[in-house]
Amino acid sequence: MRKFKYALGAVALMLGLQASQAGTLDAVKQNGVLRCGVTTGFAGFSAPDAKGVWHGLDIDMCRAVAAAVFGDASKFKPVPLNSQQRFTALQSGEIDLLARNTTVTQQRDTALGAISAGVNFYDGQGFLVPRSLGVKSAKELDGASICMQTGTSNENTMADWARANNVKYKPVVIEQFNEVVNAFAAGRCDVFSTDASGLASIRISKLSSPDDYQVLPEIISKEPLGPFVRQGDDQWLNIVKWSLQALINAEELGVTSQNVDEQLKSTNPNVMRLLGVTAGSGKNMGLDEKWAYNIIKQVGNYGESFERNVGQGSPLKIQRGLNALWTNGGLMYGLPIR
Numbered sequence: 001m002r003k004f005k006y007a008l009g010a011v012a013l014m015l016g017l018q019a020s021q022a023g024t025l026d027a028v029k030q031n032g033v034l035r036c037g038v039t040t041g042f043a044g045f046s047a048p049d050a051k052g053v054w055h056g057l058d059i060d061m062c063r064a065v066a067a068a069v070f071g072d073a074s075k076f077k078p079v080p081l082n083s084q085q086r087f088t089a090l091q092s093g094e095i096d097l098l099a100r101n102t103t104v105t106q107q108r109d110t111a112l113g114a115i116s117a118g119v120n121f122y123d124g125q126g127f128l129v130p131r132s133l134g135v136k137s138a139k140e141l142d143g144a145s146i147c148m149q150t151g152t153s154n155e156n157t158m159a160d161w162a163r164a165n166n167v168k169y170k171p172v173v174i175e176q177f178n179e180v181v182n183a184f185a186a187g188r189c190d191v192f193s194t195d196a197s198g199l200a201s202i203r204i205s206k207l208s209s210p211d212d213y214q215v216l217p218e219i220i221s222k223e224p225l226g227p228f229v230r231q232g233d234d235q236w237l238n239i240v241k242w243s244l245q246a247l248i249n250a251e252e253l254g255v256t257s258q259n260v261d262e263q264l265k266s267t268n269p270n271v272m273r274l275l276g277v278t279a280g281s282g283k284n285m286g287l288d289e290k291w292a293y294n295i296i297k298q299v300g301n302y303g304e305s306f307e308r309n310v311g312q313g314s315p316l317k318i319q320r321g322l323n324a325l326w327t328n329g330g331l332m333y334g335l336p337i338r
């Protein structure tokens, strides 16, 4: 029994070491595809269309990294994961990148073998209720049953907020996304609580009559969502981090999927560095100098991706709000590529 336990420990340690070792870029290249952890299907962020092709703001993160690494945004494989499964999949090496409405928290960044590579959507936790409940504010939720998904930051945030506001509630916590949505739609709980982006997506894409539901005005937390990688591979962390920064910088500089070829002639030093006309940034990460050019040409800039997937060009119609560029009063601020 004891021997067995030691053997098990040794295997776990080996797996841990393997998972935390550097060399993700080489492994991804060798596989010929980026394995990207996404949701099980969450419209606007990561969901398959009728033909089985995945789209969304988070899918564009997978596509951007695939474009940076392979020069081909299509070279990624979506790996659907529910909230509970996502960090284990990253730790075990099943995925190379987690791009799935995941909140950056100190605990996740330190204790789970994962590390954040930036924020691609600033969000906050909110509440979705049927209009028939007749509730106008979260403060009126005393005694309500609240649906949430297992393994989300939403469970703890809800408990903290309820305690602070003297609201008693009954948590209904379910592991599978579709099951929790169905429980809510069937009235097995009064309220759905998760990130506001999630509520907008659920309301539009999962409920048969969206107008029968409303999102309450209270946002009770900060939920900065973004991509994560495994700890222990700084080169790979940089590739994911700077792929996101390239999307944001392109929007700041007015470089789009439509004008990127024209912009190759730009004399603006920032554009020249972004597009690899002035070399350096690619070599520093072990990538082709056209890494960011390929991202912008195939994925577009952050604003294009936002509008197409979750903004005005999408059914969700989410306002830019906190996700506007800093020059427009938002928090999106491209770290300098130089």
Ligand SMILES: N[C@@H](CCC(=O)N[C@@H](CS)C(=O)NCC(=O)O)C(=O)O
Binding pocket: 039, 040, 041, 042, 081, 082, 083, 101, 102, 103, 149, 151, 152, 153, 154, 176, 177, 194, 195, 198, 199, 223, 225
């Ligand atoms: N941002 C929160 C919540 C993210 C989350 O997992 N939300 C659920 C509820 S909307 C979800 O995306 N589920 C989709 C799935 O499991 O496939 C977190 O990081 O814990």
